[in-house]
Amino acid sequence: MDIGIVLAQIDQTLAQAGQIRQRAAMLCQEAARSKGVTLDLYAETVHKCRSRWSRLSRLVCGASEGLSRADTTILRQHAREALRRGRLPNRPPDRTYGGHGTGSLCTICGLRTTKEETELEIEFDHDGSIPGWVRHYLHLRCFAAWEFERTKVAPEAR
Protein backbone atom coordinates (compact mmCIF):
# COMPACT_ATOMS: atom_id res chain seq x y z
CA MET A 1 0.00 0.00 0.00
CA ASP A 2 1.20 3.51 -0.77
CA ILE A 3 2.55 5.19 2.36
CA GLY A 4 0.80 8.42 1.29
CA ILE A 5 -2.61 6.73 1.31
CA VAL A 6 -1.93 5.16 4.74
CA LEU A 7 -0.90 8.54 6.16
CA ALA A 8 -4.03 10.15 4.69
CA GLN A 9 -6.16 7.45 6.27
CA ILE A 10 -4.46 7.98 9.65
CA ASP A 11 -5.08 11.74 9.36
CA GLN A 12 -8.72 11.13 8.52
CA THR A 13 -9.14 8.69 11.42
CA LEU A 14 -7.51 11.17 13.82
CA ALA A 15 -9.79 13.94 12.59
CA GLN A 16 -12.86 11.73 13.09
CA ALA A 17 -11.66 10.79 16.59
CA GLY A 18 -11.30 14.49 17.36
CA GLN A 19 -14.84 15.19 16.17
CA ILE A 20 -16.17 12.32 18.26
CA ARG A 21 -14.33 13.64 21.31
CA GLN A 22 -15.78 17.11 20.76
CA ARG A 23 -19.26 15.68 20.36
CA ALA A 24 -18.86 13.60 23.53
CA ALA A 25 -17.76 16.71 25.45
CA MET A 26 -20.81 18.59 24.13
CA LEU A 27 -23.12 15.76 25.17
CA CYS A 28 -21.55 15.72 28.64
CA GLN A 29 -22.19 19.47 28.97
CA GLU A 30 -25.74 18.99 27.74
CA ALA A 31 -26.33 16.21 30.26
CA ALA A 32 -25.00 18.35 33.10
CA ARG A 33 -27.27 21.22 32.02
CA SER A 34 -30.31 18.91 31.83
CA LYS A 35 -29.52 17.55 35.25
CA GLY A 36 -29.41 21.09 36.61
CA VAL A 37 -32.74 21.96 34.99
CA THR A 38 -34.33 18.75 36.32
CA LEU A 39 -33.08 19.41 39.84
CA ASP A 40 -34.39 23.00 39.67
CA LEU A 41 -37.79 21.75 38.52
CA TYR A 42 -37.83 19.12 41.23
CA ALA A 43 -36.97 21.67 43.93
CA GLU A 44 -39.67 24.00 42.60
CA THR A 45 -42.29 21.21 42.57
CA VAL A 46 -41.39 20.10 46.09
CA HIS A 47 -41.64 23.70 47.25
CA LYS A 48 -45.04 24.15 45.59
CA CYS A 49 -46.38 20.90 47.08
CA ARG A 50 -45.05 21.76 50.51
CA SER A 51 -46.66 25.20 50.51
CA ARG A 52 -49.92 23.71 49.20
CA TRP A 53 -49.93 21.06 51.89
CA SER A 54 -49.00 23.45 54.65
CA ARG A 55 -51.91 25.65 53.51
CA LEU A 56 -54.19 22.60 53.62
CA SER A 57 -52.99 21.56 57.03
CA ARG A 58 -53.58 25.09 58.32
CA LEU A 59 -57.14 24.83 57.01
CA VAL A 60 -57.51 21.45 58.64
CA CYS A 61 -56.41 22.95 61.93
CA GLY A 62 -59.33 25.36 61.85
CA ALA A 63 -57.93 28.45 60.20
CA SER A 64 -59.85 28.63 56.93
CA GLU A 65 -60.63 30.80 53.92
CA GLY A 66 -63.01 33.23 55.62
CA LEU A 67 -65.13 30.52 57.20
CA SER A 68 -66.93 31.15 60.45
CA ARG A 69 -66.74 28.63 63.26
CA ALA A 70 -70.39 27.68 62.57
CA ASP A 71 -69.63 27.01 58.86
CA THR A 72 -66.72 24.81 59.85
CA THR A 73 -68.92 22.86 62.28
CA ILE A 74 -71.54 22.26 59.56
CA LEU A 75 -68.91 21.16 57.05
CA ARG A 76 -67.46 18.72 59.56
CA GLN A 77 -70.95 17.30 60.13
CA HIS A 78 -71.29 16.82 56.35
CA ALA A 79 -67.86 15.18 56.29
CA ARG A 80 -68.76 12.80 59.15
CA GLU A 81 -71.98 11.94 57.34
CA ALA A 82 -70.11 11.22 54.11
CA LEU A 83 -67.73 8.93 55.98
CA ARG A 84 -70.52 7.14 57.84
CA ARG A 85 -72.51 6.56 54.68
CA GLY A 86 -69.43 5.47 52.80
CA ARG A 87 -69.70 8.27 50.19
CA LEU A 88 -66.02 8.92 50.81
CA PRO A 89 -63.42 6.37 51.91
CA ASN A 90 -61.74 6.62 55.25
CA ARG A 91 -58.21 6.74 53.87
CA PRO A 92 -55.91 9.19 52.12
CA PRO A 93 -56.57 9.53 48.36
CA ASP A 94 -54.21 7.81 45.95
CA ARG A 95 -54.11 10.89 43.72
CA THR A 96 -54.92 14.51 44.52
CA TYR A 97 -55.17 17.39 42.05
CA GLY A 98 -56.05 20.98 42.82
CA GLY A 99 -57.17 23.95 40.80
CA HIS A 100 -59.91 26.46 40.17
CA GLY A 101 -63.46 25.23 40.53
CA THR A 102 -64.98 23.64 37.42
CA GLY A 103 -68.60 23.57 38.55
CA SER A 104 -68.39 19.97 39.76
CA LEU A 105 -70.66 18.74 42.53
CA CYS A 106 -68.84 18.54 45.84
CA THR A 107 -69.15 15.10 47.45
CA ILE A 108 -69.26 16.60 50.94
CA CYS A 109 -71.62 19.59 50.76
CA GLY A 110 -73.44 18.81 47.51
CA LEU A 111 -72.85 22.32 46.12
CA ARG A 112 -71.07 23.08 42.86
CA THR A 113 -67.58 24.54 42.95
CA THR A 114 -67.15 27.98 41.41
CA LYS A 115 -64.22 29.46 39.46
CA GLU A 116 -63.32 31.62 42.47
CA GLU A 117 -63.01 28.61 44.75
CA THR A 118 -60.27 26.03 45.00
CA GLU A 119 -61.46 22.62 43.88
CA LEU A 120 -59.70 19.41 44.76
CA GLU A 121 -60.03 16.30 42.66
CA ILE A 122 -59.24 13.20 44.68
CA GLU A 123 -58.98 9.70 43.28
CA PHE A 124 -58.99 6.30 44.92
CA ASP A 125 -57.61 3.19 43.33
CA HIS A 126 -60.30 0.57 43.75
CA ASP A 127 -58.74 -2.45 45.36
CA GLY A 128 -62.01 -4.27 45.99
CA SER A 129 -64.25 -6.17 43.61
CA ILE A 130 -64.68 -3.22 41.20
CA PRO A 131 -61.40 -2.37 39.45
CA GLY A 132 -60.59 1.16 38.35
CA TRP A 133 -60.46 4.63 39.81
CA VAL A 134 -63.14 6.37 41.86
CA ARG A 135 -63.06 10.15 41.55
CA HIS A 136 -64.50 12.82 43.83
CA TYR A 137 -64.56 16.61 43.61
CA LEU A 138 -64.40 18.66 46.80
CA HIS A 139 -64.18 22.26 47.82
CA LEU A 140 -60.90 22.93 49.56
CA ARG A 141 -62.80 23.69 52.78
CA CYS A 142 -64.80 20.45 52.44
CA PHE A 143 -61.62 18.50 51.80
CA ALA A 144 -60.18 20.05 54.98
CA ALA A 145 -63.28 19.04 56.96
CA TRP A 146 -63.10 15.48 55.58
CA GLU A 147 -59.37 15.30 56.33
CA PHE A 148 -60.08 16.52 59.85
CA GLU A 149 -62.85 14.00 60.50
CA ARG A 150 -61.05 11.16 58.77
CA THR A 151 -57.90 11.51 60.83
CA LYS A 152 -59.82 12.21 64.05
CA VAL A 153 -61.88 8.99 64.10
CA ALA A 154 -60.55 6.47 66.60
CA PRO A 155 -59.36 3.16 65.07
CA GLU A 156 -61.94 1.03 66.97
CA ALA A 157 -64.78 3.22 65.66
CA ARG A 158 -63.86 2.66 61.99
Ligand SMILES: [Zn+2]
Ligand atom coordinates in the same frame (compact mmCIF):
# COMPACT_ATOMS: atom_id res chain seq x y z
ZN1 LIG B 1 -68.16 21.32 49.29
